[in-house]
Amino acid sequence: MFRLAWDPGAAGGADLRLDVGDSRLESNSYYFAINRDDRGDESSGDRTRRVLGTMLEQWRTAVEKCPAGGVAFLPFDLQDEHTGWVRCSVGESCTLEFGTAPVEGYKIWPNDWQKWKGSVPAFQVRSDVPPLRMSREDVLAAIDASRLELAEPPPLSDRL
Numbered sequence: 001m002f003r004l005a006w007d008p009g010a011a012g013g014a015d016l017r018l019d020v021g022d023s024r025l026e027s028n029s030y031y032f033a034i035n036r037d038d039r040g041d042e043s044s045g046d047r048t049r050r051v052l053g054t055m056l057e058q059w060r061t062a063v064e065k066c067p068a069g070g071v072a073f074l075p076f077d078l079q080d081e082h083t084g085w086v087r088c089s090v091g092e093s094c095t096l097e098f099g100t101a102p103v104e105g106y107k108i109w110p111n112d113w114q115k116w117k118g119s120v121p122a123f124q125v126r127s128d129v130p131p132l133r134m135s136r137e138d139v140l141a142a143i144d145a146s147r148l149e150l151a152e153p154p155p156l157s158d159r160l
Helices: 044-065 136-151
Strands: 002-006 016-020 023-027 071-080 083-090 094-101 132-134
Touching: 002 044, 002 136, 016 071, 016 083, 016 094, 023 071, 023 132, 044 071, 044 083, 094 136, 132 136
Parallel strands: none
Antiparallel strands: 002 016, 016 023, 071 083, 083 094, 094 132
């Protein structure tokens, strides 16, 4: 399974979740709510939903256009002192690896991160999250499903 989900009602600020295979990685959406194209009339929830949707569209484009033998880095976890990324290595299938880099979250705008898509300095794969292999079509379908769920969240009981 590869899925990005946002639960604005999550306890403890861990409202952003990335499922990679059997691993679940949690973060918060703070940097998504303060994105630089802030429309002042939106609630932070509407803004966060819109910015996450834009980021997922860009994930899709990055994976779709990545040539065989290439790598696409997909941002997920934006923190003050580091960022979390999914490295998608494209070949006959895609290998998804989660890792971190010492790039500060405030240097990355979640709806405009394209300069980072091919290379992230000092990226380190997390050894506690096994890599996930999927076909490119399945990765794209998973991103599309995350976008759809973001646009129309299922009932809370279905997300538990």
